[in-house]
Amino acid sequence: xxxxxxxxxxxxxxxxxxxxxxxxxxxxxxxxxxxxxxxxxxxxxxxxxxxxxxxxxxxxxxxxxxxxxxxxxxxxxxxxxxxxxxxxxxxxxxxxxxxxxxxxxxxxxxxxxxxxxxxxxxxxxxxxxxxxxxxxxxxxxxxxxxxxxxxxxxxxxxxxxxxxxxxxxxxxxxxxxxxxxxxxxxxxxxxxxxxxxxxxxxxxxxxxxxxxxxxxxxxxxxxxxxxxxxxxxxxxxxxxxxxxxxxxxxxxxxxxxxxxxxxxxxxxxxxxxxxxxxxxxxxxxxxxxxxxxxxxxxxxxxxxxxxxxxxxxxxxxxxxxxxxxxxxxxxxxxxxxxxxxxxxxxxxxxxxxxxxxxxxxxxxxxxxxxxxxxxxxxxxxxxxxxxxxxxxxxxxxxxxxxxxxxxxxxxxxxxxxxxxxxxxxxxxxxxxxxxxxxxxxxxxxxxxxxxxxxxxxxxxxxxxxxxxxxxxxxxxxxxxxxxxxxxxxxxx
RNA sequence: CGCGGGGUAGAGCAGUCUGGUAGCUCAUCAGGCUCAUAACCUGAAGGUCGGAGGUUCAAAUCCUCCCCCCGCAACCA
Numbered sequence: 001x002x003x004x005x006x007x008x009x010x011x012x013x014x015x016x017x018x019x020x021x022x023x024x025x026x027x028x029x030x031x032x033x034x035x036x037x038x039x040x041x042x043x044x045x046x047x048x049x050x051x052x053x054x055x056x057x058x059x060x061x062x063x064x065x066x067x068x069x070x071x072x073x074x075x076x077x078x079x080x081x082x083x084x085x086x087x088x089x090x091x092x093x094x095x096x097x098x099x100x101x102x103x104x105x106x107x108x109x110x111x112x113x114x115x116x117x118x119x120x121x122x123x124x125x126x127x128x129x130x131x132x133x134x135x136x137x138x139x140x141x142x143x144x145x146x147x148x149x150x151x152x153x154x155x156x157x158x159x160x161x162x163x164x165x166x167x168x169x170x171x172x173x174x175x176x177x178x179x180x181x182x183x184x185x186x187x188x189x190x191x192x193x194x195x196x197x198x199x200x201x202x203x204x205x206x207x208x209x210x211x212x213x214x215x216x217x218x219x220x221x222x223x224x225x226x227x228x229x230x231x232x233x234x235x236x237x238x239x240x241x242x243x244x245x246x247x248x249x250x251x252x253x254x255x256x257x258x259x260x261x262x263x264x265x266x267x268x269x270x271x272x273x274x275x276x277x278x279x280x281x282x283x284x285x286x287x288x289x290x291x292x293x294x295x296x297x298x299x300x301x302x303x304x305x306x307x308x309x310x311x312x313x314x315x316x317x318x319x320x321x322x323x324x325x326x327x328x329x330x331x332x333x334x335x336x337x338x339x340x341x342x343x344x345x346x347x348x349x350x351x352x353x354x355x356x357x358x359x360x361x362x363x364x365x366x367x368x369x370x371x372x373x374x375x376x377x378x379x380x381x382x383x384x385x386x387x388x389x390x391x392x393x394x395x396x397x398x399x400x401x402x403x404x405x406x407x408x409x410x411x412x413x414x415x416x417x418x419x420x421x422x423x424x425x426x427x428x429x430x431x432x433x434x435x436x437x438x439x440x441x442x443x444x445x446x447x448x449x450x451x452x453x454x455x456x457x458x459x460x461x462x463x464x465x466x467x468x469x470x471x472x473x474x475x476x477x478x479x480x481x482x483x484x485x486x487x488x489x490x491x492x
Numbered sequence: 493c494g495c496g497g498g499g500u501a502g503a504g505c506a507g508u509c510u511g512g513u514a515g516c517u518c519a520u521c522a523g524g525c526u527c528a529u530a531a532c533c534u535g536a537a538g539g540u541c542g543g544a545g546g547u548u549c550a551a552a553u554c555c556u557c558c559c560c561c562c563g564c565a566a567c568c569a
Contacts, residue, residue: 185564220567355527
């Protein structure tokens with residue numbers, strides 16, 4: 001099985017914040033799950049570095065634009081390290097391989113590209129076109145005066161793809177997720193598609209268009225192409241095709257249209273394989289308010305992770321809200337999740353079971369389960385299959401809930417079975433109960449492994465489990481003494 | 493009449509398609525247990541289901557009207 005997952009490539013015109021971390025961790029969880037499940041995975045992330053805004057920011061910072069890009073891109077690479085990203089490739093749109101790839105894509109789309117002229121209200125001060133509705137009294141929203149401009153531009157015949165796109169959405173109901181977003185896109189496309197201006201000639205910080213001096217590509221062509229560059233385009237066409245067919249693009253809802261409309265149209269035009277799914281995630285507010293620099297409530301991934309721990313934050317982001325919806329990031333909510341879900345439920349379960357086994361001198365297995373242990377055992381062995389279905393739908397929130405059902409069931413099982421009494425009265429039953437609990441702990445550890453790799457690793461080590469593949473769940477435990485467990489989420 | 497989603501316990505949500513005693517998580521209160529990170533388990537309280545009208549033996553659920561909130565509405569990464 002092949003699986004490909006991507007994060008958006010991040011525009012380097014700003015510092016990494018929790019939103020970037022969120023998208024990246026989502027993709028990381030999907031990648032890790034599929035690796036544990038035995039798939040061949042390609043997981044790419046990277047930075048988008050061209051465009052007028054970057055050129056201008058470099059100027060403002062009095063830096064050479066290449067140097068500026070190196071610096072800003074590194075910030076996102078560092079973020080990846082911070083959040084334990086398991087990417088297979090970090091791509092920069094300024095790399096040679098990507099320039100060649102984008103130009104090749106352009107050539108393949110040539111039949112749908114024509115030269116025309118682009119006209120609109122242009123703000124010289126902002127160096128950008130302003131849409132009709134935004135022009136008030138001859139002024140841009142920034143207050144700068146606008147003038148009617150016309151320039152030579154290349155256009156992509158997007159209008160020719162309206163029906164094909166609608167057919168795509170119709171035939172592949174899961175192409176765009178979540179459903180609410182899908183409806184928005186369909187309604188947008190049904191509203192009629194205009195041809196797209198795909199070149200710029202007012203600045204040169206972009207990928208040169210083949211045989212068109214003075215023109216660089218519209219950043220979105222360049223940005224979207226990163227996904228196939230990373231897969232080896234244009235050389236390795238077989239792999240590109242194979243992987244794209246199994247590719248999930250995780251994107252922010254603000255860039256859904258580019259991925260769900262333009263990108264498939266470009267690929268159709270170039271005769272390339274379309275991705276399997278575009279998944280649009282929501283946005284985080286901070287303490288109930290929109291994150292903004294002026295309010296000063298922007299959540300800094302670095303500080304948050306330093307304070308609360310990486311796995312706790314990774315858990316929180318996907319447990320607190322359904323993936324795809326908006327949510328609120330508050331320290332109180334984060335602290336509660338850590339305390340209740342992680343320390344009290346999961347951490348305490350691991351501790352009470354493993355410390356107990358340690359106390360009685362090790363695990364002596366007994367798999368001749370009775371009706372008392374069987375349900376827990378079966379739930380443990382069936383967990384991955386349930387998660388597979390959910391993760392396939394990118395329902396990461398649902399997956400965590402499913403795992404926590406087993407955590408709760410296990411805690412209840414301990415209460416009901418009272419192993420501390422069995423230790424005095426009934427060795428046979430004690431072994432049955434502890435064997436069933438080891439099974440559930442191992443299943444839980446595998447379940448959380450994509451979400452909280454470090455925490456899962458600790459549990460695996462506590463139990464002498466390798467932790468490399470879901471297949472390990474199928475093997476029975478043997479009699480053994482485990483290493484001493486320590487607290488997974490200690491209180492301050 | 494631009495398109496779409498939503499308004500259900502203090503908070504966040506499920507239930508609406510296929511009408512029939514209103515459910516989940518957290519918070520609150522009480523009890524149980526004591527292996528464990530003062531953790532865990534059980535039970536209780538709490539809602540005129542945005543408003544009005546209608547259909548029906550019966551409406552959160554179907555119909556009509558109204559109020560409120562939120563997305564999308566192209567060159568913005």
